[in-house]
Amino acid sequence: MTEINKPGNPIRRADIILIAALLILATIGAALVSRGGVYADDADVRITVDGALYGVYPIGEAREIVVQGNYENRIVIEAGDADVMQVRVAGATCPGKDCVHHAPIRLGGQSIVCLPNRLSVEITGGERDIDAFTY
């Protein structure tokens, strides 16, 4: 190992740094690929109520959106790096609250629906790895 620090071998250190950098990049990439996920910053959160567009919000910006309809849904976009980025319904006044119990969504094409309020929250745009979701 001491060879690395010899003045005659400056390239070796650069090599190691390069390899390390590539490994880090590849690891991050591999994590994204193997999770089947799409975390592109250009993805949007698209909210519709009864089929009509309510709003489109960039997934990269943390925010809270309160949608009023027959009932009220409080939607939270948790922005940040790939591990944090997710969208969920944090609260609702609908009777069953199935939308609140729904797991947070992170992947392009995933959606959360509140049937009583006829609300749909979907991740759209960006790169899409999965064509459809079965449940």
Next chain:
Amino acid sequence: MGNRGIKLKTRGIASVVLLAASLAVLTSCGDGDARDEPIRKTEFLLDTVCSVTVFSRDDEDCAAEALALCADYERRLSRTVADSEVSKINGAGGAETTVSDETAALLERALYYGAVSEGKFDVTIGGVSALWDFSSDTEDRAAPNPSDIEAALPSVGFENIELSGNRVRLKDPATRLDLGGIAKGFIADKMAEYLTEQGVESALIDLGGNIVTVGEKQGGAPWKVGIRNPLPASEGAEAIIGSVEVTGTVSVGTSGTYERFFVQDGTRYHHILDPATGFPARTDLAGITAVTEKSVDGEGITTMCVILGSDRARVYLEQNDIPAVLVKTDGTVITTGDVNYEPVSVSKDGDHDGNQ
């Protein structure tokens, strides 16, 4: 944690692919091959969200027409629509009713799965299912009175259905049909047939998570359908457990005990009822996804398999060579047939999970 070596190897391969892909992106910035935006129509039908996405061009009206077809079938097949064909059969007091070719064909499939499952899947559950309310529209959902279920059970039994051509009769006048466990698949098939007849070369039908791929995906790659994680949501849980790849017009359908349920006094009640007890099926399966040519078969098979449990389900699926992914409540994943399944291998916190 025991198979970290395999996971790391997968990650290594993925890394090489990613690096190669990065190089490809860097060297082919904007090839100018602009593709039309797919046409997507969504409606609240069948007590869920239904959508049709058409990818091939010049098919403006097809998506809307396919959804109109879905609404039409819902009016015919719902037990809660007063003048539906199913309501007419249910209300006939044991007299004969004439139904459309389509309803007769669906009843024939329902009877088939009743026989195959030895009555575990049974569309004559209507008298019992009417006692349960899993609707999101209801506050404080509660289990029905056991004595009411007890009273309704004797009229459950698919042998009560007498089907001859387009004529249907319920031998026990108290028997009630509920096609909820199979109609969605049947309707998805009809929508796929319609799109194909209209010359649509590439489309996706999604009836509340019941997927039918129509034709080929644009660009020639296989369709990739993610399977939602059926296990209870927990911090760091994956949104999907994996995905299946399919080509052509096929159905990827799922039944699970996690989709419609309520909790009362600490007990969890899900919507797949066991015709023997009238209560939610006691099963070790959290969810099952099957790849079938027809969605009606996918729905019949997956609903039946949930009630049968993993051991009997596995035997049936393997004997019939049906590609399927079964997720047990303990998180174990079982695959059958030649299913092209790819599990998700890294959990949210970057650790390797123990699936497979």
